[in-house]
Ligand SMILES: Nc1nc2c(ncn2[C@@H]2O[C@H](COP(=O)(O)OP(=O)(O)OP(=O)(O)O)[C@@H](O)[C@H]2O)c(=O)[nH]1
């Protein structure tokens with residue numbers, strides 16, 4: 001058996017390493033148009049033209065071999081073979097952004113100076129051409145002393161040539177004379193020679209950056225910029241409600257029809273109840289939110305791919321600086337809107353440990369997409385679907401307010417933490433602004449499909465399991481004649497205990513009951529309410545009703561608002577706590593996070609409930 005040879009993709013952030021990795025190995029690593037997307041190494045298999053397999057590793061972007069942040073440390077360790085039990089990759093594939101050549105050559109020279117078999121992928125030549133740059137790869141090859149292959153990762157151009165060069169580089173590695181390390185040159189020298197090399201490799205340059213420069217002037221303007229950002233977010237949340245409605249209705253109808261069909265086809269039994277009241281009503285109540293998730297991610301992905309997201313980070317920097325964070329925290333916090341887990345992982349690109357810790361601690365307050373179903377079901381049930389003027393929907397407005405509450409809460413907490421627990425000097429903001437790009441339809445489609453799949457898989461696994469367990473706990477032990485089933489059940493007893501604690505903040509027993517399984521995954525709050533009310537309805541012979549109607553029948557508006565407030569702040573799922581433990585190396589910070597978020601959620605829900613009651617809502 002031949003040994004699997006190894007190669008690694010190295011280079012500055014946002015050079016297109018992950019895009020190349022995906023193109024070469026068929027993987028689907030996340031790519032986005034801002035630096036710091038990849039924070040962990042990831043391996044895949046590349047098949048060389050000879051049919052020989054190579055283990056290819058995608059690495060976090062880096063500016064040098066002397067790491068300044070945890071993600072850069074991973075890159076340096078892999079390149080230098082410092083991970084225990086692993087040898088250094090045999091071939092280093094340096095990925096350069098052709099339209100940003102001078103800057104990317106600084107790190108490239110450091111890697112080449114290691115004297116290892118190296119190939120350069122001169123990536124993004126399409127963007128260089130678009131910007132009016134004409135490059136001479138041969139000149140670059142001569143200056144660097146290693147093969148240079150022009151590529152366009154996202155259009156799969158130059159891949160075969162690159163694979164062939166990787167194969168060739170390996171052959172060179174086998175030759176005995178190839179192991180001469182080049183003399184080491186320091187950073188200043190590398191900068192100077194990067195300038196010279198880039199100058200020699202650039203044949204002609206006609207400035208076509210003007211349109212983009214003008215765009216940046218507007219989008220990054222200290223006054224207009226934030227307005228545009230806010231307007232954009234506004235549109236997003238309006239669209240989440242308005243655009244999803246027909247699709248959500250269709251899914252809803254489908255789920256109801258399925259429940260009715262099962263009811264008609266099976267004789268009454270516990271098994272039938274498990275299917276209808278447990279699985280179909282529970283899981284179905286969550287799946288209904290698929291269209292909203294897809295719409296939300298459509299906007300997020302489009303902003304990421306176009307390069308706007310990095311501009312948003314730049315805009316937020318001033319606000320972040322005021323609470324003692326840097327704009328660097330923006331991307332991790334933004335990722336947390338999808339899910340706090342990748343968000344917390346993304347903090348690895350933050351250099352300052354205290355900055356990083358603060359960002360980890362507030363990340364759960366960014367509204368993860370798992371909370372969208374909870375918000376949406378309550379809003380749809382309690383907030384009238386009407387316009388507040390100019391075609392602005394009240395429901396979308398409330399949703400935006402919930403997201404904003406989380407953000408404001410996080411900023412306040414950051415401010416407090418930075419003056420107490422994570423005290424330290426604020427670090428400056430250094431982030432390259434990526435080039436504007438038209439989002440590519442294929443990438444968007446893949447991205448949306450991935451998000452939809454993640455959502456559906458959660459519905460089919462964790463939400464399904466928790467719902468079944470809850471249904472069992474709700475149905476056993478069986479009630480005596482004349483006794484309410486939920487009262488008699490295990491779940492009812494547990495909820496009664498918890499209800500004592502949450503009664504002061506306006507929660508009833510059913511709400512209390514939904515809080516426990518929601519620790520497994522946020523969406524389960526919805527499915528557990530659906531299951532609880534379905535079991536109750538079966539018990540009362542109330543017939544099948546939509547979840548929204550049941551909620552309206554048993555909750556008041558202040559209760560609903562308090563429930564929303566709880567979910568803005570309450571600690572996230574177990575997985576978030578677990579990843580916090582891993583990223584902070586211990587239980588201290590996850591415990592702290594759990595405690596402060598519970599306290600905050602309790603107070604927020606209580607204040608909301610009693611204010612709403614006082615206002616007579
Ligand atoms: N036009 C064009 N865009 C590209 C090319 N290669 C990558 N991109 C885009 O450039 C952006 C960055 O690509 P990534 O693959 O995420 O970059 P990366 O080097 O992995 O970045 P980090 O993980 O942050 O280090 C994405 O929006 C890609 O779609 C290319 O050859 N041409």
Ligand SMILES: [Mg+2]
Nearest residue numbers: 017018037038
């Ligand atoms: Mg990457």
